[in-house]
Amino acid sequence: MNWGSWSNFIDMGGRGFYVWGSYLITLVCIVLELGLLARHKRTLWQRLTQIMKLNKQG
Amino acid sequence: MKPRHKKLLWVLGGLSLLGVATGLVLNALKSNLNYFYSPTQVSNHEAPSNRSFRLGGLVVDGSLKRQTDGLTVEFVVTDTANNIPVRYKGILPDLFKEGKSVVAQGKLDADGRFNADQVLAKHDENYMPPEAAQALEDAKKLNAGKAPKP
């Protein structure tokens, strides 16, 4: 598939909004999922290491 | 109220909301589980006569006529067994083409014409480059030419 130029590629035969829109939303969903997972990991580790320290002191 | 009970209330609330949503969706499905009726079903009076329904089928080749106002179109929808004439005022979707599938929403009038207020294009599951489609089209024409005359 030879698009000829960048603007042709962006335009997607007049369907750029729909094609790029769906790819963009998918990207946002994936980034959101990975972000939530990273946050889950951070808060869990913070909590668990804190409990461990308290147990050692006590 | 204990936090435990409060939480339980939330769960029950959420689940009943989910249940209601599913119920509503299923109810919507019941009335149009079959999203559209075919021309044969319409001819056999299986489609509702007093309310709006959807008609689906192929647009007959060469049947598309535009009225002078430029907005109103008429075409014939077929399932190869029966034909239903359709009138529609509005903009047709890009994929609307003679020989291709459509789904139209509207009502039948007294003389059997379907007055549509929405027309959707229904495409098939075949994906191919334009050259392949052209080759297929040419082969079809060639075969049609070869076919013995009745």
Added chain:
Amino acid sequence: MTINWFKYSSPATFYPLAGKMIPLFYALAAILTVIGLYISFFVAPTDATQGEAYRIIFIHVPAAWMSMFIYLVMAMWAGLGLVMNTRLSSIMAQALAPTGAMFTFVALITGAFWGKPTWGTWWEWDARMTSELILLFLYIGYMSLTAAIDDVRRADKAGAILALVGAVNVPIIYFSVKWWNTLHQGASVSITHAPSMAKTMLLGMLIMALAAWMYSIAVALSRARLLMLEREKSTAWAQEVLEQKS
């Protein structure tokens, strides 16, 4: 040679093993996505009827496949947890749910973005679309139910029942286009007939689907490790893990 599966299903073995495998799956997902996108946009030709709008297929179909497949795997793990009472099974079921919900949402949204320029509508209540929406509700219901019940065992059981009952929806989604008249077209790829797509289009779609698989495995394993650590925080192996990292 017999493999001792119970050894691998014990959290103390699974946790470090999964930790080693996750980067591999992320790397495979990234590589496959790059190759898949390249084929989807620079190798696959324009479609004869739909023009360039059809290129949404390269995420829509993989996402829709994953949404159904993940649900079946999730229900299987949940059912296994219910019957066998193995610790890992219920954790795997819960680890898969958010990813399945994400793919269901993506399938619905990309479907809307594809429907508008081709059919002429964002959304219609046809059997295929409606049953896929119910799938999203099922995922959300499963996640909120398991999250809302404090007692882990009871949460696992309640979730498993919901997941198993909801599994009937998956064949309904898959066969809806055959069983009823739908606006949605039939399957382009199925085991009963040759794919009705140009080869490079099919290749792009399959590679993108493979990338989605790798991504799902990586994310689900990461989530399973967190759930496991949380549930087993007072056991010896978990204490050891926490000790090493802190």
